[in-house]
Amino acid sequence: MSIGADPEPGLLSRIVSDMQAAGGDPLYLKMAQTIGALIEAGELRGGAALPSERDLAKAAGCSRVTVRKAIDELCRKGIVSRRHGAGSFVAKQIDQPLSVLVGFTEDMKRRGAVATSRVLEREVALADPSDILKLGLSPTETVLRLTRVRLSDGEPLAIESAVVPASAIDIPSMGESLYDALRASGNMPVRALQRIHAGIATAEDAGLLGTAPGSPVLRIERRSFLSNGRAIEVTTSSYRGDRYDFIAELTLDP
Amino acid sequence: MSIGADPEPGLLSRIVSDMQAAGGDPLYLKMAQTIGALIEAGELRGGAALPSERDLAKAAGCSRVTVRKAIDELCRKGIVSRRHGAGSFVAKQIDQPLSVLVGFTEDMKRRGAVATSRVLEREVALADPSDILKLGLSPTETVLRLTRVRLSDGEPLAIESAVVPASAIDIPSMGESLYDALRASGNMPVRALQRIHAGIATAEDAGLLGTAPGSPVLRIERRSFLSNGRAIEVTTSSYRGDRYDFIAELTLDP
DNA sequence: AAGTGGTCTAGACCACTGG
DNA sequence: CAGTGGTCTAGACCACTTT
Known part of the structure; x- marks a missing residue:
């Protein structure tokens, strides 16, 4: 197994424990925010693998559908990409999309x-x-x-x-x-x-x-x-x- | 009831029958394409209500989750908007998003x-x-x-x-x-x-x-x-x- | 109160990737 | 081959809008 492409050990528990802290948002958003924060904090580098959807669901005590919605959210923002049959990975180039609506x-x-x-x-x-x-x-x-x-x-x-x-x-x-x-x-x-x-x-x-x-x-x-x-x-x-x-x-x- | 805001009668059967024609795509994409085509053809005007998710699911013989994925797709493209508790509606201004990647x-x-x-x-x-x-x-x-x-x-x-x-x-x-x-x-x-x-x-x-x-x-x-x-x-x-x-x-x- | 979308579950099967 | 994401089901309850 190629170590670099496997999920970091202990990552699962980090995600689940950090998730408890989040506010009144829906579960899938809490999970997306938690993972997103780990990425922005630099703890998950570009190319790093996320835990599998099934593992995340089991660890978080929720259904896989909910995990998928969380990862959908991260994909939409472009900070995670999926590869069918392989896994979900932190996007390599976090090229800031500068076309954001700001004053x-x-x-x-x-x-x-x-x-x-x-x-x-x-x-x-x-x-x-x-x-x-x-x-x-x-x-x-x-x-x-x-x-x-x-x-x-x-x-x-x-x-x-x-x-x-x-x-x-x-x-x-x-x-x-x-x-x-x-x-x-x-x-x-x-x-x-x-x-x-x-x-x-x-x-x-x-x-x-x-x-x-x-x-x-x-x-x-x-x-x-x-x-x-x-x-x-x-x-x-x-x-x-x-x-x-x-x-x-x-x-x-x- | 305000007639303009209610789904057009017969719309449900139109959607379901047109949907059979579509190719090998997943069900939710077929449904999204079918509804999208009706909108682009001008048969569903801006502001028109779509049938409720439950009605669409029943008529199409699929689950509500699948219908939601179809409508998610239309929302992502900006041609449909949802209003919690009210319904899903064809977006009023189909201002073509011109920032599309073309040569x-x-x-x-x-x-x-x-x-x-x-x-x-x-x-x-x-x-x-x-x-x-x-x-x-x-x-x-x-x-x-x-x-x-x-x-x-x-x-x-x-x-x-x-x-x-x-x-x-x-x-x-x-x-x-x-x-x-x-x-x-x-x-x-x-x-x-x-x-x-x-x-x-x-x-x-x-x-x-x-x-x-x-x-x-x-x-x-x-x-x-x-x-x-x-x-x-x-x-x-x-x-x-x-x-x-x-x-x-x-x-x-x- | 009735109807709508929003979230969520606990399964299932398929298609694809990788060793 | 085992493990992954992709699709799908048949329910459930909640939050919100409309009448």
Whole structure:
């Protein structure tokens, strides 16, 4: 037997004992979280074998169906892969899927920078026709329009203009992060579509971004949706082409 | 009862009878395909209710677990959404998730245009250090390097340079489409990461794309991977900023 | 209260991988 | 060959929505 590919001895009991600690989640999620934590903590290296589904079920005192749901979850996140007839293994390349729905603040944090911003415009106004169309509003609704220069480690990186229905956030208590405010009011989007194209900085863009007019910018229009499919945010941004890359993941089977 | 939200009468028998036709796939996939086909054919509109899981199981003569797996599949693709305690419904906005892994030819087809190309360079050569790094090759391996101007409906849209290990395709039989060749040799990637940023056209770019030097371009570097995680393709492209948008989907939970 | 999806069980058989 | 994941069953109870 090739030792490297076999489940680490004692792994089974580690998983089961750690699992007791988890909260009120369903059993299959607890198991997925427990195994996921062991992987993220580096205790299970890439390529390491998980215990077999039957062993996990026996040790955890649950059915194999439940174990399968737990491993399904880990496969969905891409941190475990299955091989029919062979076993389940920790995925080798934990290439962070960077196409995750986050706001500017979190995006910068993930890139190891600190986000700040300078507000250019902040108003509550009647939705204009374009907002009505993109957000699916009624013509009498009001929106918060927030235009900011976004800075990364103190350097201007983007001009961002966000529009959200005024009813979706508690404006007085809102801080720097729009997404924190959306989350606080239970309106955090779960999905977004981005349209990305290349443009060149206008004189105004250049002044705000500290670049030369005619320099390249990445223009991004983001529409974000709640889990019920309702649009909750439209943001248009212009990023400095020389300082920002957008990373997208594509998959074969949608 | 609100008629619009109830399952269409006769729907159950439609699903079950159509299901018999499907091939050797597992039962849950057959059911998912059958329902998915009804939705794509427009027979089930957005918001329409599916029959309950118990009804589907009874009508199809299978267990509810199997029905749930079928509906899981449809939910994963985003064409059905569940509401606990209420039912399962056809998703309202079948906003095609456009961030699907396809080559230029298929991308243009989906946008309703015809793709052609003009080959600038086509050679089999030793992998250079950059290829070795990005594709994980050994220094003695050879690669196919294919540089083309890509045209959409006859107009230049992009300059694309692809590198694949020579061992991964049958070069003599290869046609216009690199992805067709990869598929034919069983090396179709299932996943890719794209790095996208904005740039401006050099004089050479401009000449090939038929634009002015200094006009905006979208520079895309794509690395594609097989299901076993091995890198199979690196393509760098420059798209005309005025004629191409990249569309990406972001989700909250990776 | 009735009906829905969400979780879970304790089995079973099949298809595949590996020694 | 033994062991693995892949599919499937016939139930059960819980949590939630709707009427």
